[in-house]
Ligand SMILES: Nc1ncnc2c1ncn2[C@@H]1O[C@H](COP(=O)(O)OP(=O)(O)O)[C@@H](O)[C@H]1O
């Protein structure tokens with residue numbers, strides 16, 4: 001999205017009274033994003049991003065804040081929450097839970113080069129290592145149960161062919177959860193590492209943002225999300241050099257296991273299914289807002305169909 005909730009000068013002045021980051025200079029709504037309301041906020045001491053949480057499970061917010069803080073403390077470049085005067089990270093604005101994070105420099109890249117994918121591979125591996133010492137956990141709110149529930153809500157809005165694909169893939173993924181996924185390493189993952197959630201300065205990652213789907217999951221799921229978004233072009237053609245650069249850099253820092261190599265084709269399907277379904281829900285049940293940005297579900301349906309025919313290898317030879 002998106003700006004679902006409009007804030008004004010008074011809201012921001014009241015908010016900033018709880019932080020030691022100076023006086024308000026400027027602010028503006030951010031059109032990008034889907035889930036939350038975001039504003040750039042400039043003060044006399046620096047530049048920040050204010051997020052008002054719209055659809056996030058509020059009980060999980062302390063987890064997200066602690067995770068971002070933990071990763072920043074372990075050298076993973078990412079959005080870093082600003083502490084309030086009372087030491088907490090969470091505030092309230094217009095009745096919504098809210099947080100201020102440091103505004104990172106750099107910009108997301110629509111058409112990354114292999115070298116940029118390589119930089120990301122190193123950062124994601126470091127992130128997957130850094131979470132080993134993170135003590136908190138959080139369930140995946142977009143798990144199989146959520147997908148099944150979404151399928152029921154979508155019901156007759158989908159045509160018969162689409163429903164058949166969805167039902168068949170849900171059955172396949174339920175089976176995988178009992179079989180080929182059982183031995184996969186799990187930890188806290190980002191779970192939404194699309195190109196718009198990674199900022200670059202030149203060839204190097206300058207920061208990862210939007211940790212609000214982070215959860216305890218298969219590490220391999222992060223890689224599948226990344227492969228589907230970063231290693232396919234607009235016509236859904238695989239970009240083997242992009243994937244080789246990412247996977248090579250990742251594998252050097254966090255060697256992939258045999259179980260992960262075996263589960264890879266199924267996990268690529270799981271990641272395509274997850275975002276196909278959430279985009280279908282956003283499309284058929286849009287939320288109200290000032291500026292709302294909805295992603296097209298069809299590329300993920302096409303990608304899922306493609307992976308069901310043939311998937312690229314996890315580690316290119
Ligand atoms: N810490 C940050 N530093 C710089 N830009 C940011 C930061 N956080 C968010 N943004 C900007 O805001 C946009 C939307 O943020 P995002 O967290 O992806 O929103 P949503 O949760 O709604 O998806 C991003 O695409 C980016 O341009």
Ligand SMILES: N[C@@H](CCOP(=O)(O)O)C(=O)O
Pocket residue numbers: 001032033034035036192194197210275278279295
């Ligand atoms: N990345 C997802 C949408 C999730 O919303 P976000 O804007 O919070 O990342 C997609 O592309 O479907």
